Amino acid sequence: METPTIANSGRKPQSKILIEDLTVCYSDGTESLRQINLAIPENAITVLFGPAGGGKSTLLRTINRLNDLADVVELTGHLYLDGRDVLAKDCDVIALRRNIGMVFARPVVLPMSIRQNLTYSLELAGIHDSTRLNQAVEESLNAAALWEEVQDRLDEPAVKLSGGQQQRLCIARALVLKPEVILLDEPTSGLDPISTGKVESSLQTLKEDYTIVLVPHSVQQAARVADYAAFMLDGRMIEYAEGKLLFTNPKDQRTEDYVEGRFG
């Protein structure tokens, strides 16, 4: 599948992730993917949206092989990250996951201090030098727009933060290993509008350095943030285009119906 041409410039963006004929089936038949073809451009926000059960989370979890934990009965196709197939048997899954940051729908903070939440993945990767750790902590909290609020209580339990702060901590945690790709699965679904706004504006800053794939929790959010958008229904990719184009002038009738709110 071709990456869409950016209007006005005729330039084709680099595709960071290339998905070819991907089929994933769970043992209970839910949320599977059927013959997905998709190219995700570098340094942009690609949005996967659609009604529940459409396979968006499954696709996200296939990218960082988190699906290995689930009961998958069929997995065919290819998923290339920088040209290398992550679904191949010789793929180093640990290194892959360190290179991809993931943020989940409900903020999940580890039962440790704020600092330890961030240094956890660094220590797993063998980094123990305290200067490096502190630096990474500060950088990632800054990138997630949380540094000012927590800088003088880094050793307090992370669970004491508010919901919005916890989610931004999760974003910081996803950034701390300096991954190339960030996956976000409905990151603002439990948050109030102000926190949501903060998260969305951080994403706009982050996309300059990272490739972002996002599952939004509403069509409106998708329309707000998407550089590129893909509409998924029942495990299939229905339509994929630049954000502005897809939401104002969808080509497929089903896409239009969903965007207009006629079903969902």
Add this chain to the structure above:
Amino acid sequence: MTDSASTPSKARPRNTKRRNLIQRLGYMGMILAAAITVAPIILIVVYIYSRGLPAISLEFLSAMPKDGMRAGGIFPAIVGTFWLTIGTGVIAVPLGVGAAIYLSEYAPDNRWTRTIRIAIINLAGIPSVVYGLFGLGLFVLFLHFGTSILAGSLTLAIMTIPVIISTSEEALRAVPNSFRVVSISVGGTRWQTIQRIVLPQALPGILTGVILGLERAAGETAPILFTVASFFLPRLPASIFDATMALPYHLFVISTQVPGMPIKIQYGTAVVLLTFVLIMNGFATVIRSRARARRQW
């Protein structure tokens, strides 16, 4: 039950009154049941302490027995129980917690795992005296360990393992799965996740289970009857191949087999055993409530 909407309003107050009366009586019945259950516990503790505390002295706790157990101290029994408990713990805790980790974190959902679980349920239900027979047959006779701390500890350990497995597995499963998912998603391996997040969080629960399991093992008599216990030993055990005295067995013998045994000594021995139980239970309760207060999830 009559539908109150169709009952004429005159009848409704009577209906409600009757229901409330039944509830009142029912509650009283339940309170009575709880009281009947719990009062004896308190009475037992008070009674044993009141009769046995006079016998407790430094000599009683640290001296060897004299005059066929009718005087002197019960030191060897205390030492014997101590070593047996440690021996049991050394064997039962690694195996039990290891098995719990396997069942909670690694085991796939297949027939083999179900078989393991059935085996555990069965081990938990086997009567303690049957464990004694087993210990006699395997450790004392077949493996020629003789009546020894080794044989007794092995027997008690196998008896305690199912208890430790079930309490530990419960503690491990209580840790939210989302923690594991997060750890894997940042590149952790399964064991790293267990070692750094799951185990530390489950530790209070596991510890409580271990304490209560070992407490039960220390108080058991039947499994050690044929495998380790001796009534009158002139010296303390020198190695794990020696037989030894033990508190519960000692209490049994002095209250049933020895004529002319002073009542004070019997109650004194009971007090030592009871104090041990109270201390262990106390530890377990404290660990549990502190963990609940400091939990970060």
Add this chain to the structure above:
Amino acid sequence: MMQSRSWKEYLITHMVKVSGYSAIIFVVMIFIFLLREGSATIIEVPLKSLLSTRWYPIEGYFGILPLIGGSIIVTIGATLIAVPLGVCCAIFIAEIAPRWVREILKPLVELLAGLPSVMLGFLGILVIAPAVRQILNVPTGLTAFTGAMLLAGMAIPTIVSVAEDALDSVPRTYRDASLAMGATKWQTIWRVTLPAARSGVLTAVMLGVGRTIGETMTVMMVTGNAPVMPTGLGSLFRPARTMTATIAAEMGEVASGSVHYHTLFFIGIVLFAISLLINLVAARIVFRQQKRAERILS
């Protein structure tokens, strides 16, 4: 570093797996060794003699029926006392008692669970048996009934804690729905909560019964140790002897390899089989309830 990490991971995974499978090994070993020493009985003692009602090993009578009968009557007595008390206590703790009462009751029940059987037997001899003799006006206080009472005391904590867990895990929504329809709390307990926790409570009772059948020291010390075949309810107030007490009392005096020795192991096999049966049935109930719950919630 990658190599050493995967080595360590591999080793630990396998050690953990071995621990997991050890449970099966233990059960099999126990069965084998019981069989090894006890199977000779089938050959040595003719079946008719084994199933007679006279247990008098010194003169060669190895009828195990009085022992089984003793176990049964003590168990029935204990169950009749322990089940109502235990279930009602569990209901009280789970549904009725205010929080501060719960915080006191639960540790107390746990304390009862921790009391060694020999200690209860000890109190039985010195306190309960004389009381039974005086109050019920029987020749001796060492009766099946005394044993039943003490055994009930040992079974109750098991019943209370498992049943209380089961009641606790009934979803709040069930109770709320019932109360919203105008039922009293009492009606809710009996018509909604308890039926919903039915299988858990049943498991609790079975585990309690299992504990009762397997108890050794307490019964050995207070039931009078007379291997007489119990006949009818009156024998509850006469001495009796359980299978477990027989093994414990006589094992120390038998010659290794004798018929008596083998028969005691045989009784052990019978006990093993009974507890296997009870636990399999209890496990079945739990598994079936779990499957149903999964279907409902999925």
